Amino acid sequence: MEGHTRVKLLTYADRDMMAIDLAQKLAGELTATLMHEERALLVVPGGTTPGPIFDALCAADLDWNRVDVLLSDERWVPADHPRSNTRLVRERLLVGRAAAARMLPLYASADTPELALAQLEQVIRPYLPISVALLGMGDDMHTASLFPDGDNLTAALAPDAPLLVTMRSPSQPEPRISLTARVLREALSLHIVITGAEKRAALGRAKDLPPEQAPIAALLDDAMIHWVD
Numbered sequence: 001m002e003g004h005t006r007v008k009l010l011t012y013a014d015r016d017m018m019a020i021d022l023a024q025k026l027a028g029e030l031t032a033t034l035m036h037e038e039r040a041l042l043v044v045p046g047g048t049t050p051g052p053i054f055d056a057l058c059a060a061d062l063d064w065n066r067v068d069v070l071l072s073d074e075r076w077v078p079a080d081h082p083r084s085n086t087r088l089v090r091e092r093l094l095v096g097r098a099a100a101a102r103m104l105p106l107y108a109s110a111d112t113p114e115l116a117l118a119q120l121e122q123v124i125r126p127y128l129p130i131s132v133a134l135l136g137m138g139d140d141m142h143t144a145s146l147f148p149d150g151d152n153l154t155a156a157l158a159p160d161a162p163l164l165v166t167m168r169s170p171s172q173p174e175p176r177i178s179l180t181a182r183v184l185r186e187a188l189s190l191h192i193v194i195t196g197a198e199k200r201a202a203l204g205r206a207k208d209l210p211p212e213q214a215p216i217a218a219l220l221d222d223a224m225i226h227w228v229d
């Protein structure tokens, strides 16, 4: 791809192959981190794309009891809600060998994310920086919960952004909480997974747009993109 940002793109033959290869890559990076660090912090997305990757990753043979798992973003719904990303991670990633990992919270039972933000930041901060991050992307070029029409996008993209922001978008049924672009960019290894022609086209547009219009653009210099049709 050409444009002002050079996109590093890996294309896979089919979805099963991508899930297996990507899970192996993430597991290898976690293992490498654990060779010189006491613990590793793995950030993962919610949504529909990562399930098959979690299914492969949870079987990886590594020292999961030294791995902390954190979501890139969460929808403000209880952890047993069908739209909860926490629920997805518990059901699809923290099973099998990976059940030994520790999940850091990105949700607390409070009416709004604003009420829990400071407390969640305090819990998460000691675990930074992120060792390995996997992110998703929407057709609208959002990543994590950094939506182009999000009410807190400017703060989320600032070079000195806090760890977490709350986010509301007219396109979303509930408020969100999200890691900021700065924190995601500081990940030692950053992967973005996208599927289908529409997201590939959106990525092509994003590389020539400012992050205020295409939030994923804030991360493209630092990330490896994994794509399958």
Ligand SMILES: O=C(O)[C@H](O)[C@@H](O)[C@H](O)[C@H](O)COP(=O)(O)O
Binding pocket: 045, 046, 047, 048, 049, 050, 072, 073, 074, 075, 085, 135, 136, 137, 138, 142, 143, 144, 145
């Ligand atoms: O909670 C979420 O929705 C995510 O973390 C979000 O950033 C997701 O990665 C993209 O929206 C892609 O979602 P799909 O994988 O469902 O297309």
